[in-house]
Amino acid sequence: MKAVEFENVSFSYQREDDENRKFAVKNVNLSVEEGEFVAVLGHNGSGKSTLARLANALLQAQEGKIIVMGMDVSDPAMQFEVRKNVGIVFQNPDNQTVASIVEDDIAFGPENIGVPREEIGRRIEKALSDVGMTQYRDRMTSALSGGQKQRVAIAGVLAINPKVMILDESTAMLDPKGRREIMQVVKRLNREEGMTILLITHFMEEALLADRAIVMNRGEIVMQGTPDEIFERHEELETYNLTLPGIGALCKKLQDGGMPVPYVLTPEELAEEIAKCVFRQNG
Amino acid sequence: MKDIAFGQYYPVSSFVHKLDPRFKIVALITYIVAIFLANNYYGMAVCALGFFLIVLCSRVPFKKVFRSVKGIFVLLIFTAVLQIFFYQESENAKVWQWWIFTVSDESLLHAGFLVLRLALLVMVASILTFTTTPVALTDGLESLLYPLKLIRFPVHELALIMSIALRFIPTLMEETERIMNAQKARGADFESGSLLSRAKAVIPILIPLLISSFRRAEELGDAMDARCYAGSKVRTKYKKLKFSWRDLVGLLVIAAIVVGVVFLKRFGAV
Numbered sequence: 085m086k087a088v089e090f091e092n093v094s095f096s097y098q099r100e101d102d103e104n105r106k107f108a109v110k111n112v113n114l115s116v117e118e119g120e121f122v123a124v125l126g127h128n129g130s131g132k133s134t135l136a137r138l139a140n141a142l143l144q145a146q147e148g149k150i151i152v153m154g155m156d157v158s159d160p161a162m163q164f165e166v167r168k169n170v171g172i173v174f175q176n177p178d179n180q181t182v183a184s185i186v187e188d189d190i191a192f193g194p195e196n197i198g199v200p201r202e203e204i205g206r207r208i209e210k211a212l213s214d215v216g217m218t219q220y221r222d223r224m225t226s227a228l229s230g231g232q233k234q235r236v237a238i239a240g241v242l243a244i245n246p247k248v249m250i251l252d253e254s255t256a257m258l259d260p261k262g263r264r265e266i267m268q269v270v271k272r273l274n275r276e277e278g279m280t281i282l283l284i285t286h287f288m289e290e291a292l293l294a295d296r297a298i299v300m301n302r303g304e305i306v307m308q309g310t311p312d313e314i315f316e317r318h319e320e321l322e323t324y325n326l327t328l329p330g331i332g333a334l335c336k337k338l339q340d341g342g343m344p345v346p347y348v349l350t351p352e353e354l355a356e357e358i359a360k361c362v363f364r365q366n367g
Numbered sequence: 368m369k370d371i372a373f374g375q376y377y378p379v380s381s382f383v384h385k386l387d388p389r390f391k392i393v394a395l396i397t398y399i400v401a402i403f404l405a406n407n408y409y410g411m412a413v414c415a416l417g418f419f420l421i422v423l424c425s426r427v428p429f430k431k432v433f434r435s436v437k438g439i440f441v442l443l444i445f446t447a448v449l450q451i452f453f454y455q456e457s458e459n460a461k462v463w464q465w466w467i468f469t470v471s472d473e474s475l476l477h478a479g480f481l482v483l484r485l486a487l488l489v490m491v492a493s494i495l496t497f498t499t500t501p502v503a504l505t506d507g508l509e510s511l512l513y514p515l516k517l518i519r520f521p522v523h524e525l526a527l528i529m530s531i532a533l534r535f536i537p538t539l540m541e542e543t544e545r546i547m548n549a550q551k552a553r554g555a556d557f558e559s560g561s562l563l564s565r566a567k568a569v570i571p572i573l574i575p576l577l578i579s580s581f582r583r584a585e586e587l588g589d590a591m592d593a594r595c596y597a598g599s600k601v602r603t604k605y606k607k608l609k610f611s612w613r614d615l616v617g618l619l620v621i622a623a624i625v626v627g628v629v630f631l632k633r634f635g636a637v
Binding site: 172187195208240 | 500586592604607
């Protein structure tokens with residue numbers, strides 16, 4: 085079954101009768117299978133965040149159709165069900181925390197959809213262990229680090245039991261350590277729990293974890309393929325203001341120079357891949 | 368900025384922390400009534416004694432509690448000065464006089480009494496926020512205000528607004544500090560100059576703070592929508608309030624304070 089389906093979707097922040105209105109999202113066709121991990125890459129203003137808001141019915145598309153888990157997003161009667169199925173983790177962890185205490189914040193979502201009390205307790209426990217924050221259950225949210233706050237935000241979404249999780253630039257405000265924490269959690273959720281992930285980011289290296297990557301520019305989908313295929317076309321990427329990260333660029337140079345290393349995320353992984361290649365070449 | 372202690376939960380486990388928030392709110396109101404009923408130093412001593420007992424049982428350090436007075440420090444000084452120089456009951460007790468200013472034993476005693484009253488008021492109120500999480504506090508309020516639902520007063524919404532406001536205090540404090548540092552780096556001066564120029568220097572802090580608060584509000588609204596917030600219709604509650612034996616003990620303490628104060632009124636006013 086398809087988890088998310090966009091059919092010729094267009095959206096503009098300007099009024100509909102405005103003749104020179106600019107489209108934030110233009111003629112987008114996209115379908116994400118259940119359990120798939122898709123990365124949406126794009127420079128600032130490429131429309132990638134608008135995509136997230138459309139999928140969750142925070143915004144309504146002016147043209148085209150969006151189907152989420154078999155439900156039409158434009159149907160007001162379905163909005164609540166759509167939001168139960170599609171969770172969004174936003175960019176700024178401070179602006180999506182409702183309560184001062186970790187467990188109260190995670191309880192917010194399940195409370196809203198009327199989950200009974202005992203069940204909420206169980207869900208909080210599960211969500212916290214999923215993001216590795218069990219020992220922080222009754223801490224103050226304001227005393228946590230950025231990465232921890234963002235993991236609590238993920239737990240808050242998990243407690244609603246969605247089928248799809250959208251991460252809208254969720255790592256953009258974090259330091260490298262916080263970013264790694266989040267990416268590990270996301271990867272585990274996808275591989276072990278079968279969660280459908282739509283990862284919206286401008287960090288190219290994060291796309292490496294995905295099954296499929298999509299590049300957006302000025303509201304349109306301009307490239308699609310596996311992360312490796314996308315990285316391969318790095319000259320085209322640069323025309324969309326996306327550059328390979330340092331390690332990725334090094335991988336590319338090694339490949340061009342005749343060493344068949346795959347694209348990797350960290351220096352440690354690259355060192356290992358180089359060692360493997362050297363061993364292979366030397367028999 | 369970080370010194371402003373009011374409104375921040377102090378996370379330890381104690382007798383006072385475990386009291387039912389509904390009881391704590393009612394107890395606070397009762398205690399405040401007692402403070403205003405007390406009309407002499409004996410009554411005030413009973414209130415102060417009660418206050419020390421409450422702080423001891425809350426395991427919140429005294430230093431933190433005393434710090435909460437900082438916020439009304441100017442008000443305290445203002446009250447004290449007014450009382451010392453202008454309070455005058457009988458003609459004969461004058462100690463010192465100049466132009467329209469008079470100082471007497473009576474005025475000194477009266478000033479001390481009022482300052483004590485105000486300080487106790489603020490410190491006891493701060494104990495409530497030190498020992499009660501914002502969610503518990505607003506749950507308590509929601510429960511106490513429940514009868515207002517009959518006249519269609521949006522009790523749940525009000526409670527949520529309050530808990531979000533409390534939740535954002537540390538965030539906005541951090542932000543204020545960040546903005547202040549940014550302005551300082553560009554040569555702004557908040558510490559010297561006349562009162563007027565210092566007040567003016569606050570404007571470049573307030574405006575960015577206001578703008579960013581609006582942006583935060585919008586993002587928070589989206590995040591709440593995305594997490595299925597739809598008002599109070601289908602909502603359940605994770606935490607349920609329950610009275611326990613502790614609340615009974617607390618009730619006895621508060622009752623003792625009120626009875627003590629009322630009894631000691633007979634010794635006359637300050």
